[in-house]
Amino acid sequence: MSSDITPWRERALHDSTLWEDFNALCDFGGRLAGGGGDSLAVDWAVARLRDAMGSRGDVRRLEIPFPGWSLSRASLASEAHPDRRWRCMPLLRSASTGPQGLVAPVVDLGAGRPDDFSRMANQLGGAIALVEHEYPFSPDHVHRRRKYDAARAAGAAGFLIANPWPGGGLMSGSSGRAPDAPGIPAAYVDARTGSQLRELINAGAPDVRLTLVGEEERNATAGIAIAELRGGRDDWIVISAHIDGHPLAESALDNASGTAVAIAAARALAAHVGSDTASLRIALFNAEEWALAGSAHYLDSLSTEARSQIRLNINLDTVAGDETLTALTSGFPALEPFLRACAAQAGLDLGVWLPLMPNSDHANFAKQGIPALRLVAGFDRPQSRVRAILSGDDRRELAKPEELVQALALTGEIAERALRSSTESLRALADLGTLAGKHEGQERISSLNVGGPSAERPPLA
Ligand SMILES: [Zn+2]
Incomplete structure (x- = not known):
C-alpha cells in the first residue's frame, strides 16, 4: 500500500500519459462497433491496462455478440x-x-x-x-x-x-x-x-x-477489455467506460475522454489496492452505442454471485467538453453524500442528478440493483461543447486537458474511498430508504423517480 497523501488532483495533474492516451484513442477514428477501429482500440487498451496494473493485474480481451x-x-x-x-x-x-x-x-x-x-x-x-x-x-x-x-x-x-x-x-x-x-x-x-x-x-x-x-x-462480435486487480476481499468496485463510438468523427468527448480517464485511473489506483481494500475492476465496454449491448451481455454472463459482489459502478462517459461535472446517480440516493464528500476532498464542484437516466452503461448495472453513477460533463448546459457529441464535430479539439484532469481527480477520489470502505458501508450505498426528498431541491427529483432504479426503462444510448 502506498502512504502517498498527495491529493488526487495533484496526482492527476502529473499524469502526462492521460492526454497522450486520449489522443491515441482519437487516432483510431470514430470506433464504430464492428467497424475495425474499435477492435484495434480494444487491443491497444488491453496493452495500456497491462502496463497500468503490472504483474498483479489480470487483463483480458473478451468477445461479446452484438446485434x-x-x-x-x-x-x-x-x-x-x-x-x-x-x-x-x-x-x-x-x-x-x-x-x-x-x-x-x-x-x-x-x-x-x-x-x-x-x-x-x-x-x-x-x-x-x-x-x-x-x-x-x-x-x-x-x-x-x-x-x-x-x-x-x-x-x-x-x-x-x-x-x-x-x-x-x-x-x-x-x-x-x-x-x-x-x-x-x-x-x-x-x-x-x-x-x-x-x-x-x-x-x-x-x-x-x-x-x-x-x-x-447476424454473427457480429465486438471486443471488450476487462482488467482486474484483486484486493483483500471480493467486493468489487467497477470503473467503466465505452470505447466504441460513431463514424462521423473521432468520438473524442463521447467517449475517448471517459476511456482515457478509466485507463489513467487504473494506473493511479493500482498502488492503492491491497490486502486491506476491496478489489478493482476496469471494464472498457463496446457496442454501448448499440442500445448498451456490450455491458448488458457482460453483466448477463456473470454468475449471480459475481454480480452481487459488485458494490459500485463508476461509469465515465463524456467527461470533457465543459468545465462542469455531474454524477447521474441512477435513483440511488445514498450515493449523493458519498460523492459530495469525495468532490469536497478533490476540491471540485459536483452536480448530482438522482433520476435514472438510461443513457449509458451504468443503467445496466443499476438495473441489477448495483449502485451506479455516470459522470458526465455539461449536464443541463446545452450551449456547451458537449452538444457536438454524435456529430462530425466530436473531435479532440473540443476537449481541454484540464477537463480530463478533473475527471481523473474525482474518479480517483471516489474509487479510492470506495476501495477503503468496509463491506457494510459499501452495501449501504444501495440503500433506497432515503428516497423521499430529504435534501433541499430534491422533491422534484424524487417525484420524477418514483419507480426507483429497478423500474423497467429501456436503454436510450
Ligand atoms: Zn457515450
Missing part, C-alpha cells in the same frame, strides 16, 4: 424537384425501405415533443415525421428514441431527425430496433436540410423519396 447491422444505401430527394437531394445518416439498425425507396410527404413536428405529436396526430399516417434532436443531458429533454417511438405509434411511415443548431451537420445514433423487430426507416439530417424540408412543406411540395437499405450482420 450488428451495416448500411448499403441511403438517399433523400424531393419528388417535385428531383435535383434537390440531401445527405442523411440512417440511425443504426434502421428499418430498410424497399430498393425504390419510400415516397411520402414530410410532416413538420417542430421539436417533436409529445404535444407536437398530439397536435399533428391526424396528419402522420403514412407520412415521414420530421423532428429535431435535443441536447441529451438535461432534465426535461425528449430523447431521439422516444420521438421515434411516438412517430411509429402515430402511424408514420418514416422518421427524420434534424440537427437543431444553426450550421449543425449530420449526427449518428441508434434506432434501438432489435434484430427482425418491426420499425420504420429513420435517419438524421443536418440543420440546413431540416430548414429546406420545411420550406418545401410550406411551398406545398412535401413529398420526398427516402431510400435506406441496410443488412443484418
Whole structure:
C-alpha cells in the first residue's frame, strides 16, 4: 500500500500519459462497433491496462455478440424537384425501405415533443415525421428514441431527425430496433436540410423519396477489455467506460475522454489496492452505442454471485467538453453524500442528478440493483461543447486537458474511498430508504423517480 497523501488532483495533474492516451484513442477514428477501429482500440487498451496494473493485474480481451447491422444505401430527394437531394445518416439498425425507396410527404413536428405529436396526430399516417434532436443531458429533454417511438405509434411511415443548431451537420445514433423487430426507416439530417424540408412543406411540395437499405450482420462480435486487480476481499468496485463510438468523427468527448480517464485511473489506483481494500475492476465496454449491448451481455454472463459482489459502478462517459461535472446517480440516493464528500476532498464542484437516466452503461448495472453513477460533463448546459457529441464535430479539439484532469481527480477520489470502505458501508450505498426528498431541491427529483432504479426503462444510448 502506498502512504502517498498527495491529493488526487495533484496526482492527476502529473499524469502526462492521460492526454497522450486520449489522443491515441482519437487516432483510431470514430470506433464504430464492428467497424475495425474499435477492435484495434480494444487491443491497444488491453496493452495500456497491462502496463497500468503490472504483474498483479489480470487483463483480458473478451468477445461479446452484438446485434450488428451495416448500411448499403441511403438517399433523400424531393419528388417535385428531383435535383434537390440531401445527405442523411440512417440511425443504426434502421428499418430498410424497399430498393425504390419510400415516397411520402414530410410532416413538420417542430421539436417533436409529445404535444407536437398530439397536435399533428391526424396528419402522420403514412407520412415521414420530421423532428429535431435535443441536447441529451438535461432534465426535461425528449430523447431521439422516444420521438421515434411516438412517430411509429402515430402511424408514420418514416422518421427524420434534424440537427437543431444553426450550421449543425449530420449526427449518428441508434434506432434501438432489435434484430427482425418491426420499425420504420429513420435517419438524421443536418440543420440546413431540416430548414429546406420545411420550406418545401410550406411551398406545398412535401413529398420526398427516402431510400435506406441496410443488412443484418447476424454473427457480429465486438471486443471488450476487462482488467482486474484483486484486493483483500471480493467486493468489487467497477470503473467503466465505452470505447466504441460513431463514424462521423473521432468520438473524442463521447467517449475517448471517459476511456482515457478509466485507463489513467487504473494506473493511479493500482498502488492503492491491497490486502486491506476491496478489489478493482476496469471494464472498457463496446457496442454501448448499440442500445448498451456490450455491458448488458457482460453483466448477463456473470454468475449471480459475481454480480452481487459488485458494490459500485463508476461509469465515465463524456467527461470533457465543459468545465462542469455531474454524477447521474441512477435513483440511488445514498450515493449523493458519498460523492459530495469525495468532490469536497478533490476540491471540485459536483452536480448530482438522482433520476435514472438510461443513457449509458451504468443503467445496466443499476438495473441489477448495483449502485451506479455516470459522470458526465455539461449536464443541463446545452450551449456547451458537449452538444457536438454524435456529430462530425466530436473531435479532440473540443476537449481541454484540464477537463480530463478533473475527471481523473474525482474518479480517483471516489474509487479510492470506495476501495477503503468496509463491506457494510459499501452495501449501504444501495440503500433506497432515503428516497423521499430529504435534501433541499430534491422533491422534484424524487417525484420524477418514483419507480426507483429497478423500474423497467429501456436503454436510450
Ligand atoms: Zn457515450
